[in-house]
Amino acid sequence: MFGTNTxxxxxxxxxxxxxxxxxxxxxxxxLFALQSSVIMSSTGGEGDQSVQEQIQQEVQDxxxxxxxxxxxxxxxxxxxxxxxxxxxxxxxxxxxxxxxSEFENExxxxxxxxxxxxxxxxxxxxxxxxxxxxxxxxxxSPPPSASIASYTVTLYDNQTVTSSSVSKELHATDSDTRIxxxxxxxxxxxxxxxxxxxxxxx
Numbered sequence: 241m242f243g244t245n246t247x248x249x250x251x252x253x254x255x256x257x258x259x260x261x262x263x264x265x266x267x268x269x270x271l272f273a274l275q276s277s278v279i280m281s282s283t284g285g286e287g288d289q290s291v292q293e294q295i296q297q298e299v300q301d302x303x304x305x306x307x308x309x310x311x312x313x314x315x316x317x318x319x320x321x322x323x324x325x326x327x328x329x330x331x332x333x334x335x336x337x338x339x340x341s342e343f344e345n346e347x348x349x350x351x352x353x354x355x356x357x358x359x360x361x362x363x364x365x366x367x368x369x370x371x372x373x374x375x376x377x378x379x380x381s382p383p384p385s386a387s388i389a390s391y392t393v394t395l396y397d398n399q400t401v402t403s404s405s406v407s408k409e410l411h412a413t414d415s416d417t418r419i420x421x422x423x424x425x426x427x428x429x430x431x432x433x434x435x436x437x438x439x440x441x442x
Contacts, residue, residue: 288385295357296387299438302352303391311348313393315376316366316420316434317410318346318402323417325376326403337375338364349438350377357440367435371421376436386441395420395431 306312318326327346328336340360343350353360364376397411406413410431411422423432 292385292387295440295442296389298356299353299362299387299389299440300391302349302356303389303436303438305352306347306349307391307393309348312391312436313395313399314402315347315349316393316436317395317399319417319419320403320405321417323419325419326405330378332375332378335374338377340377340379343377347376349436353438353440360440361442362438362440365437365439366420367437368420369423369433371423371432374419382439382441386439388437388439390435390437393434393436395434396429397422397431398429399431 303312320326324336325338325346327342328338329342330337330339338346338350340350340354340362343364344354349364353362361379363378363380363382366374366376368374395410398409400407400409401413406417410418410420415422420432420434424430
């Protein structure tokens, strides 16, 4: 009888021990799952940043290709006698800018951006040295997560305005019609230095 009671007691202790071990395993599994969720969230953020960096690099490459083909400088110099971009129809802040389709027709950069990105959302800004910012394309205010890339273009006095309505060298154009002002004078052949900035978002 005493042996039977001892056996029952040992068995009860074993069940209790198994229950404690099982509870610990469940608790560890829950903690591991929660920790995994935190890691996945962090990894997702890094993934978004990686995608953003990839978009930025692709936009940078687009600017380089457009410049290598000479078109980036041409589109910067494409203003008419009214001081507007040639064939631009979208009014922004009292001056005309290109729509996305117009920009594609007028520039290699527009062709690349529109073919590379599905339903592209981007702005293209001109930042002359010591001059006011002008928009080539403005669709909306970009979010903080937008990708930004830029390329610097040097304009020279003897380059001509590329629109069909103005066939003058840059230095000979009327100052009140210039989209890009003349920054340097006769001591240098440089007319101005312009940063072409592209801001893309999803």
